[in-house]
Amino acid sequence: MPQHQVLIVGGGLAGMRAAQKAQELGMDVAMISKIFPTRSHSAAAQGGVQAAVSEDDSWESHAYDTVKGSDYLGDQDAIEILCSEAPDDIYSLERMGVVFNRTEEGKIDARAFGGTSVKRTCYVADQTGQVLLHVMWEQLIKSGLKVYSEWFVMDLIVEDNKVAGCVAMEIPTGKIEVFRSKSLILATGGIGQVYSPTTNGLVVTADGQALAYKAGATLMDMEMVQHHPTTMQANGVLITEGARGEGAYLLNSKGERFMEKYAPNMKELASRDVVSRAETMEIREGRGVDGCVFLDLRHLGRDLIMTKLSQIYELSRDYANTNILEAPVPIQPGHHYIMGGIKTDVDGRTWDVSGQNRWQGVEGLFAAGECANVSVHGGNRLGGNSLLDTIVFGRRSGQGSTDYAKSTDWVNIDENSVIRGAEDKIKEIFARPSGGLRTANLRSEMGSAMNDGIAVFRNEEGMKKTLESVRSVRDRFPKISLDNKGKIFNTDLLSVLELEFMLDVAEVIGIGAIERKESRGAHAREDYPDRNDEEYLKHTVVNLDENGEPKLNYIPVTMTQWEPQVRTY
Numbered sequence: 001m002p003q004h005q006v007l008i009v010g011g012g013l014a015g016m017r018a019a020q021k022a023q024e025l026g027m028d029v030a031m032i033s034k035i036f037p038t039r040s041h042s043a044a045a046q047g048g049v050q051a052a053v054s055e056d057d058s059w060e061s062h063a064y065d066t067v068k069g070s071d072y073l074g075d076q077d078a079i080e081i082l083c084s085e086a087p088d089d090i091y092s093l094e095r096m097g098v099v100f101n102r103t104e105e106g107k108i109d110a111r112a113f114g115g116t117s118v119k120r121t122c123y124v125a126d127q128t129g130q131v132l133l134h135v136m137w138e139q140l141i142k143s144g145l146k147v148y149s150e151w152f153v154m155d156l157i158v159e160d161n162k163v164a165g166c167v168a169m170e171i172p173t174g175k176i177e178v179f180r181s182k183s184l185i186l187a188t189g190g191i192g193q194v195y196s197p198t199t200n201g202l203v204v205t206a207d208g209q210a211l212a213y214k215a216g217a218t219l220m221d222m223e224m225v226q227h228h229p230t231t232m233q234a235n236g237v238l239i240t241e242g243a244r245g246e247g248a249y250l251l252n253s254k255g256e257r258f259m260e261k262y263a264p265n266m267k268e269l270a271s272r273d274v275v276s277r278a279e280t281m282e283i284r285e286g287r288g289v290d291g292c293v294f295l296d297l298r299h300l301g302r303d304l305i306m307t308k309l310s311q312i313y314e315l316s317r318d319y320a321n322t323n324i325l326e327a328p329v330p331i332q333p334g335h336h337y338i339m340g341g342i343k344t345d346v347d348g349r350t351w352d353v354s355g356q357n358r359w360q361g362v363e364g365l366f367a368a369g370e371c372a373n374v375s376v377h378g379g380n381r382l383g384g385n386s387l388l389d390t391i392v393f394g395r396r397s398g399q400g401s402t403d404y405a406k407s408t409d410w411v412n413i414d415e416n417s418v419i420r421g422a423e424d425k426i427k428e429i430f431a432r433p434s435g436g437l438r439t440a441n442l443r444s445e446m447g448s449a450m451n452d453g454i455a456v457f458r459n460e461e462g463m464k465k466t467l468e469s470v471r472s473v474r475d476r477f478p479k480i481s482l483d484n485k486g487k488i489f490n491t492d493l494l495s496v497l498e499l500e501f502m503l504d505v506a507e508v509i510g511i512g513a514i515e516r517k518e519s520r521g522a523h524a525r526e527d528y529p530d531r532n533d534e535e536y537l538k539h540t541v542v543n544l545d546e547n548g549e550p551k552l553n554y555i556p557v558t559m560t561q562w563e564p565q566v567r568t569y
């Protein structure tokens, strides 16, 4: 059985950054990814990465904007680390070869993004994620990192609440293998496909969140799901916030710049939750067209659009049949990101080393990137802070997992029985009589239900209905059957395994959302329209109990220097 001191599940930015760090520290590291690493969703990030690199900016200002953006649900100690360590991480990315856009004087340029008091988002045209990921990949190839590409992790192996490795299937052959490790970092990305539509890629299916949850770790603030203000109606594809950052306007059907009404100072550049709500109000009150409002870039001119937003030009042409040089493009809020995730400390540990048992976790299990919740985004993430989260906390989890691996012994694994368990699971799915339910139908039933009830605005009735639909899909899950029972590249089979992950996570989102009886950040309730700091300035945490049922609890938010204030933009 393959054995590595540090094993990283996920080949996106968080996984790559963690691998880099652990390798630099002399560890035997390997990375497992269900797709070729540079195809990870990180490559789709367009707009940029935040860091206070300019002389007239400060990390404290970045931290304050992030705390305010989070609607005071972010842990302030973690936010201080994120923002104070950001500039050095940007410089080290630059030294690796990331060609950030420059100012006339040759310094790293920054564009405006929502919810930030100054221009702070460093960028590479509208392809920032792609460039970061490829540069990091080159560095990892150079260093000879061991990569298991196109291996699908099916389960974690945990003995006495200590991680021992994982079991995975080689997608091109169907072979099942056990991977042993001292520490294991989950860097599996978001939950996109739990919602339909979403801006996220087809492979973004909540695997890591579900694996950690089943293994005994804690999921935190999962109700905090972000809808991005500018997505395309045809397929949910994103138009970067960088478009508004460069000066694009939002217009309603009457041609009015409606954000002046909702956020008089920041207008289009208020934070995402605020803009998505404003758009939804305009559409509900009859000032939309066919469920959309408009993004107008015409006044930016051809030069700017073609140099800094050329991908947006192409996406609008291909998916909305619109030439943005000549006409506004229809857009609507759509699912984009999850602030919630696997609860970790600032070194990526899923377990609580304070000795106070504030939350439940698994020793040796780490998480980083979108699947984790440190928590720096709280109730609402600022654009550009997610790439930063993957870089800073990816690196820190590389360090944390190394420290842990050095301090611990290998855990014994009964390899044969683990492999048999995974093989039996697949045999059972293949053995179901043909003509049963289709995965694709159940997936879209879940996705639409989530988008109906737990989106930009929420209320008790809608959320309960969504949760019921999710549970009804789960009840029917065992009736799914497959036509393809082959071993080679059986993506039908993967789709079933992914749906199982997503159903667990969808349920936790629903439970947390119903119980948070206030409005905060992305969680905007029509039945509880105000933020309620007295009762709900706390994190929602969910674990599986002894009977395998979700159990909800709360833990305090860490405050350092910023008291909650009324949030206006």
Ligand SMILES: Cc1cc2nc3c(=O)[nH]c(=O)nc-3n(C[C@H](O)[C@H](O)[C@H](O)COP(=O)(O)OP(=O)(O)OC[C@H]3O[C@@H](n4cnc5c(N)ncnc54)[C@H](O)[C@@H]3O)c2cc1C
Pocket (backbone or CB within 6 Å): 009, 010, 011, 012, 013, 014, 015, 032, 033, 034, 035, 036, 037, 040, 041, 042, 043, 044, 045, 046, 047, 048, 049, 050, 128, 129, 151, 152, 153, 154, 187, 188, 189, 190, 199, 200, 201, 203, 204, 207, 208, 238, 240, 336, 337, 368, 369, 370, 371, 383, 384, 385, 386, 387, 388, 390
């Ligand atoms: C369209 C779009 C644009 C965005 N733009 C920006 C932006 O401009 N700025 C910003 O800050 N943020 C942006 N974001 C958010 C940001 O890109 C993501 O949050 C971040 O890149 C996630 O990185 P990650 O490393 O956590 O996960 P990913 O990049 O999603 O990588 C996940 C990895 O896990 C692997 N994996 C998952 N499950 C398994 C399994 N079961 N077995 C094996 N491997 C598995 C996958 O193969 C993949 O390699 C954007 C997101 C989207 C969708």
